[in-house]
Amino acid sequence: MTEGAQLTQAGTGAPYEVFHTDCPARDVVDHVTSRWGVWVLIALRSDDLRFYELRESIKGISEKMLAQTLRALVQDGLVWRKVEPTTPPQVTYGLTEFGQDVGEPLTDLFDRITKRLPPRPAR
Structure with missing residues (x-):
């Protein structure tokens, strides 16, 4: 299991101790798989x-x-943030x-x- 625990950093050859x-x-990984991180990435x-x-x-x-999740994903480099200097400011996010x-x-x-879930009953 040691091999799975040490993934190589791109460009450096040094291992990540995941x-x-x-x-x-x-x-x-924690930010991506957090309760809301997955949904933000899918939505974008x-x-x-x-x-x-x-x-x-x-x-x-x-x-x-949402603000906390976006802040973490922006910091991790997964999401970009663009602020338009309007009143009020318009903030756009993308991957x-x-x-x-x-x-x-x-x-x-x-x-x-x-695809695998059974059909939902009609409401």
């Missing part, structure tokens, strides 16, 4: 969205949790190349799950 609490890769896969559009598309997320790369398997996972 099972250690101080590993930077572990922080990114199809289009760039403004803050309120993200909040409306992800049912159940509070403004505070970086890294975010697209990470979000692709999440979208595939979501698609596989929804």
